[in-house]
Amino acid sequence: MSRSALLQAAVASARLGLNHGATGNLSMRHDAGMLITPTAVPYERLAEGDLVLMALDGAVASGARRPSSEWRLHAGVYQRRADVNAIVHAHPRFATTLACLREDLPAVHYMIALAGGDRIRCSGYAPFGSAELSAAAVEALGDRQACLLANHGLVTVGGDLQLALRIALEVETVAEYWWRARAIGQPVLLTPAEIADARARFEDYS
Numbered sequence: 001m002s003r004s005a006l007l008q009a010a011v012a013s014a015r016l017g018l019n020h021g022a023t024g025n026l027s028m029r030h031d032a033g034m035l036i037t038p039t040a041v042p043y044e045r046l047a048e049g050d051l052v053l054m055a056l057d058g059a060v061a062s063g064a065r066r067p068s069s070e071w072r073l074h075a076g077v078y079q080r081r082a083d084v085n086a087i088v089h090a091h092p093r094f095a096t097t098l099a100c101l102r103e104d105l106p107a108v109h110y111m112i113a114l115a116g117g118d119r120i121r122c123s124g125y126a127p128f129g130s131a132e133l134s135a136a137a138v139e140a141l142g143d144r145q146a147c148l149l150a151n152h153g154l155v156t157v158g159g160d161l162q163l164a165l166r167i168a169l170e171v172e173t174v175a176e177y178w179w180r181a182r183a184i185g186q187p188v189l190l191t192p193a194e195i196a197d198a199r200a201r202f203e204d205y206s
């Protein structure tokens, strides 16, 4: 059940244009550890047996493949955020372009509220796969559902995979609006009160 859910979400992340080739990685909390996508397997060739079950300290419990090189990032978030049961890491074009500028994504559209605040912070830079990157992501996330990784990509988290994936798609779309709006004019940002109102409406709606 868990394996099929993670496989479907991983394939969906590629189909939705959030990931390409073997970039990015997804995981879900599993007992005291996590189930995570493997390193270097393109999404179109991914099978349930390729998914890796591992402890949060890096010990692999089962799986013929090696886990994603970003397993520390996933483990670090699960250790710090009891509310998180699923993580999507991706390199989508617009969010990653903004991460290359090392800029936060501001409240140019109310859907940003889905990520839990009035801006999506960009972390400091750290090498891929490093414990430093894991710490930078945890700090940039805070208690929110998304952050950018400097010169790297996007991380979104949720209570389940569907929500983490939905947030990733919405953040990428807002990043595209931000890029397009800046290209033709001066975007007008929503106020913190307007974003708080949007968050309250989402809670009513769900």
Ligand SMILES: [Zn+2]
Pocket (backbone or CB within 6 Å): 023, 024, 070, 089, 090, 091, 128, 152, 153
């Ligand atoms: Zn990455």
